[in-house]
Amino acid sequence: MTATVPYGRVTQKPPAxxxxxxxxxxxxxxxxxxxxxxxxxxxxxIEDVLLGAIPGLPKVHLHNPVLAVEVGSDxxxxxxxxxxxxxxxxxxxxxxxxxxxxxKEEGYWAAMGxxxxxxxxxxxxxxxxxxxxxxxxxxxxGTCATYGGIHAMQGNPTxxxxxxDYLGWEWRSKAGLPIVNVPGCPVQPDNFMETLLYLLYQVxxxxxxxxxxxxxxxxxxxxxxxxxxxxxxxxxxxxxxxxEYGSPKCIVKLGCWGPVVNCNVPKxxxxxxxxxxxxxxxxxxxxTMPGFPDKFMPFMDEPPGAxxxxxxxxxxxxxxxxxxxxxxxTVNKEPKWRHPRPELTTGYHPRTY
Amino acid sequence: xxxxxxxxxxxxxxxxxxxxxxWDPITRIVGSLGIxxxxxxxxxxxxxCHSTSSIFRGYSIFMKGKDxxxxxxxxxxxxxxCGDNHATxxxxxxxxxxxxxxxxxxxxxxxxxxxAEYMFDHNIFQDNLVGVDFCEQMVRATNPSVWEKAKxxxxxxxxxxxxxxxxxxxxxxxxxxxxxxxxxxxxxxxTREAFxxxxxxxxxxxTLYPGGVGTVPTVQLFTDYLVRLARYAEFMKxxxxxxxxxxxxxxxxxxxxxxxxxxxxxLGCWGSFNNPDLCDYTYQNMSKWGDAMFVTPGVVVDGKxxxxxxxxxxxxxxxxxxxSFYDDWADQETFVREDPLGNPVDQRHPxxxxxxxxxxxxxxxxxxxxxxSPRWFDGKDYLALDTGGGPIARFWAxxxxxxxxxxxxxxxxxSVKMYLPKxxxxxxxxxxxxxxxxxxxxxxxxxxxxxxxxxxxxxYHFVEKAxxxxxxxxxxxxxxxxxxxxxxxxxxxxxxRGVLSHHVVIRNxxxxxxxxxxxxxxxGSVRDVYGTPGPYEDAVQNTPxxxxxxxxxxxxxxxxRAVRSFDPCLPCGVHMYLGNGKVxxxxxxxxxxxxx
Numbered sequence: 001m002t003a004t005v006p007y008g009r010v011t012q013k014p015p016a017x018x019x020x021x022x023x024x025x026x027x028x029x030x031x032x033x034x035x036x037x038x039x040x041x042x043x044x045x046i047e048d049v050l051l052g053a054i055p056g057l058p059k060v061h062l063h064n065p066v067l068a069v070e071v072g073s074d075x076x077x078x079x080x081x082x083x084x085x086x087x088x089x090x091x092x093x094x095x096x097x098x099x100x101x102x103x104k105e106e107g108y109w110a111a112m113g114x115x116x117x118x119x120x121x122x123x124x125x126x127x128x129x130x131x132x133x134x135x136x137x138x139x140x141x142g143t144c145a146t147y148g149g150i151h152a153m154q155g156n157p158t159x160x161x162x163x164x165d166y167l168g169w170e171w172r173s174k175a176g177l178p179i180v181n182v183p184g185c186p187v188q189p190d191n192f193m194e195t196l197l198y199l200l201y202q203v204x205x206x207x208x209x210x211x212x213x214x215x216x217x218x219x220x221x222x223x224x225x226x227x228x229x230x231x232x233x234x235x236x237x238x239x240x241x242x243x244e245y246g247s248p249k250c251i252v253k254l255g256c257w258g259p260v261v262n263c264n265v266p267k268x269x270x271x272x273x274x275x276x277x278x279x280x281x282x283x284x285x286x287x288t289m290p291g292f293p294d295k296f297m298p299f300m301d302e303p304p305g306a307x308x309x310x311x312x313x314x315x316x317x318x319x320x321x322x323x324x325x326x327x328x329x330t331v332n333k334e335p336k337w338r339h340p341r342p343e344l345t346t347g348y349h350p351r352t353y
Numbered sequence: 354x355x356x357x358x359x360x361x362x363x364x365x366x367x368x369x370x371x372x373x374x375x376w377d378p379i380t381r382i383v384g385s386l387g388i389x390x391x392x393x394x395x396x397x398x399x400x401x402c403h404s405t406s407s408i409f410r411g412y413s414i415f416m417k418g419k420d421x422x423x424x425x426x427x428x429x430x431x432x433x434x435c436g437d438n439h440a441t442x443x444x445x446x447x448x449x450x451x452x453x454x455x456x457x458x459x460x461x462x463x464x465x466x467x468x469a470e471y472m473f474d475h476n477i478f479q480d481n482l483v484g485v486d487f488c489e490q491m492v493r494a495t496n497p498s499v500w501e502k503a504k505x506x507x508x509x510x511x512x513x514x515x516x517x518x519x520x521x522x523x524x525x526x527x528x529x530x531x532x533x534x535x536x537x538x539x540x541x542x543x544t545r546e547a548f549x550x551x552x553x554x555x556x557x558x559x560t561l562y563p564g565g566v567g568t569v570p571t572v573q574l575f576t577d578y579l580v581r582l583a584r585y586a587e588f589m590k591x592x593x594x595x596x597x598x599x600x601x602x603x604x605x606x607x608x609x610x611x612x613x614x615x616x617x618x619x620l621g622c623w624g625s626f627n628n629p630d631l632c633d634y635t636y637q638n639m640s641k642w643g644d645a646m647f648v649t650p651g652v653v654v655d656g657k658x659x660x661x662x663x664x665x666x667x668x669x670x671x672x673x674x675x676x677s678f679y680d681d682w683a684d685q686e687t688f689v690r691e692d693p694l695g696n697p698v699d700q701r702h703p704x705x706x707x708x709x710x711x712x713x714x715x716x717x718x719x720x721x722x723x724x725x726s727p728r729w730f731d732g733k734d735y736l737a738l739d740t741g742g743g744p745i746a747r748f749w750a751x752x753x754x755x756x757x758x759x760x761x762x763x764x765x766x767x768s769v770k771m772y773l774p775k776x777x778x779x780x781x782x783x784x785x786x787x788x789x790x791x792x793x794x795x796x797x798x799x800x801x802x803x804x805x806x807x808x809x810x811x812x813y814h815f816v817e818k819a820x821x822x823x824x825x826x827x828x829x830x831x832x833x834x835x836x837x838x839x840x841x842x843x844x845x846x847x848x849x850r851g852v853l854s855h856h857v858v859i860r861n862x863x864x865x866x867x868x869x870x871x872x873x874x875x876x877g878s879v880r881d882v883y884g885t886p887g888p889y890e891d892a893v894q895n896t897p898x899x900x901x902x903x904x905x906x907x908x909x910x911x912x913x914r915a916v917r918s919f920d921p922c923l924p925c926g927v928h929m930y931l932g933n934g935k936v937x938x939x940x941x942x943x944x945x946x947x948x949x
Contacts, residue, residue: 029410036383096408107714155417157415275549280567298422
């Protein structure tokens with residue numbers, strides 16, 4: 001029997017690259033929270049990507065220590081192959097901030113695997129030095145890997161930093177891609193999987209260069225502020241602010257940094273549209289931002305900028321709220337002609353009934 | 354994997370041929386762990402075990418001088434799978450320090466969030482990470498005869514879970530392609546949705562605060578939670594019998610398997626789910642409200658409950674230095690000489706610890722670890738308690754104490770009974786966890802499944818309590834407080850994988866000292882200054898080898914099952930390298946020698 005090509009297969013075709021490996025280094029100074037986070041993603045889910053649920057993309061081979069079947073050297077085999085240029089193409093995902101190993105005489109802050117020659121751990125920075133030049137693209141997942149995050153807080157002993165601080169902000173992969181940063185502490189699950197999907201489309205030859213902003217974030221995910229997507233922004237506009245946690249009103253006076261933070265979580269929810277931050281009563285602590293955490297601490301104080309702008313909005317907002325309250329009570333009443341009386345008052349005048 | 358063959362003198366005096374086998378990194382756990390062993394293939398047992406972790410971050414250092422209100426936001430980032438346990442524990446310590454008691458509904462919301470965390474986390478670890486060690490793909494590669502037997506063994510509870518044979522269960526556990534693997538991944542999502550309803554975001558919550566929560570209590574909130582809980586209860590009515598079938602089969606198929614991961618019963622549980630009717634967060638009343646927790650705190654030694662008093666538990670904690678990359682703090686400042694009840698506090702208690710890192714080369718004769726050795730001092734011995742991955746210790750302490758009795762859950766003194774009401778397609782069901790014969794790999798894993806039911810049953814109680822508050826119009830979720838200039842406090846909780854404590858000292862309104870102690874430093878601790886080994890070593894050393902592969906294709910599956918039964922979570926361990934103090938041979942052959 002000769003194979004027939006289905007009538008509908010017009011635009012579907014094999015991807016420009018048939019297979020791609022994802023080497024996911026979790027050995028930065030992190031908590032593995034981003035790896036755990038992506039198991040919550042549904043748009044797409046991790047199994048959607050691995051089982052090929054979305055057509056036209058290369059087959060993805062994931063090498064992530066949290067999910068891998070293989071252990072030890074079985075697990076590390078593709079990593080060494082990639083180092084030797086025998087695993088191509090691959091995308092390197094880096095999770096956790098990059099410690100400064102130069103500030104001490106010996107020892108290590110972060111490592112994965114053991115060097116057989118010396119018996120010492122292989123530093124995370126060594127893996128990055130080996131693999132970044134060979135990678136088709138490099139993605140930093142979570143705020144630790146993108147900008148340093150919690151572990152790079154003032155007073156930290158390891159001198160850690162983001163991946164772009166380590167490789168250089170102008171760094172380009174051998175394919176000409178800049179580092180792609182997907183911040184968040186942890187990363188919002190779908191934000192990352194969607195970015196990965198975009199990159200797979202790009203590799204497959206189905207999408208142009210991924211659009212990134214100056215902080216190397218995908219523009220469609222981080223172009224708006226928390227406040228712009230927050231369903232409590234209406235309270236702000238009306239100058240109606242919560243004075244205690246648990247109130248459904250705007251919590252900017254309780255420490256929320258939403259008006260100045262690039263993040264889509266209140267709009268998108270945390271997972272499947274559920275949860276989030278200020279939209280569900282959690283102050284935005286700026287966890288997606290390069291200035292996180294120090295520039296937002298102490299978290300539970302009103303941001304200095306909010307004080308001025310909220311005073312400004314209060315006069316206008318209170319007036320508007322009063323007017324709206326009046327209109328609201330009007331629109332909460334039905335029109336007069338809906339009644340059970342034996343007369344028609346709708347304005348229609350029947351010729352005969 | 355290294356395969357240097359080294360003749361090593363055994364204690365009995367005869368020569369043993371030991372083969373060095375290493376796995377670094379250990380996967381399907383959270384964090385970076387390496388296991389270094391010496392295996393006696395002739396006698397089919399593990400002779401030595403060292404485990405390593407390779408990360409140091411320094412929370413206790415960079416938290417100094419910070420606002421104490423920030424502690425829960427910061428410490429959540431210690432762990433990427435149970436960060437909310439840290440955040441919760443930190444708010445407990447904040448409540449004590451600030452002298453604030455959350456409104457009841459706030460406490461029920463926290464309990465609902467934490468219950469969802471147990472439901473999610475045990476579920477994903479059990480069936481998406483540990484489960485792979487029991488799946489068809491793995492068993493065929495390590496024990497073909499067990500696979501053959503599984504094909505012929507009918508599953509006793511097939512009517513409950515729908516899998517006819519044990520082999521069918523194993524196939525369903527295959528990663529990504531297995532039906533049950535994919536189902537549990539899905540379950541891990543709606544349980545996290547339930548979590549996010551209460552705590553905002555998984556894994557670092559947004560709505561927890563000292564004094565209560567920011568979550569807005571509405572009919573919608575609790576309804577959305579309840580429908581997910583009911584779905585989970587329905588799932589557990591098949592999940593638990595499935596795991597019983599699988600684990601019972603293991604004992605049948607491989608007689609002697611009870612020795613895998615076996616360890617003397619030395620269990621710690623710091624209690625979970627505060628009861629807002631009694632918990633006022635004062636240290637003075639801690640013994641009382643500790644007893645009122647919905648998972649009872651306790652120390653279990655050789656099957657006996659040594660104490661269930663949180664004050665005693667607190668005062669018994671010691672941090673010993675061991676072979677670590679730190680300088681000692683014996684001569685450093687003593688922050689707390691007496692607890693608020695006037696009891697003396699040791700210099701090696703977390704309140705008085707000063708963390709002074711000193712990075713250096715890994716040297717098995719000297720320092721080889723980023724961890725210290727937490728121990729519990731019973732007045733005589735420094736006990737190397739483990740958590741057994743959490744559930745087995747929680748059950749054991751709760752069962753023996755016999756204090757929990759909320760209808761849905763009852764501790765009987767020798768078991769714990771749990772009730773799940775009717776769900777969409779399954780009738781009501783009662784399950785009973787009974788004290789097992791051993792503290793071993795299989796029983797740690799089994800307790801995990803049973804605790805998933807415990808968390809669900811308790812959550813039904815919490816939903817009812819929260820709804821009662823809501824219906825009565827008591828919807829205030831948070832109480833105000835002021836940060837004192839000086840304070841000491843502690844928080845006790847159960848992280849998913851076991852004991853969790855946060856100890857804080859406040860001076861001049863800032864954090865002067867902060868030391869969190871999560872489960873993995875206990876489980877993966879190094880041999881301490883008194884020579885007592887840590888729990889992993891104990892459990893792995895002398896584990897018999899049942900794997901059918903010889904040295905050439907050795908996977909180390911029995912060792913993996915022993916280690917993973919503790920639910921290792923290395924970001925919490927942060928910093929450990931664990932050994933038994935002996936010199937490890939310095940010559941290695943290439944790691945890939947035996948690998949495909």
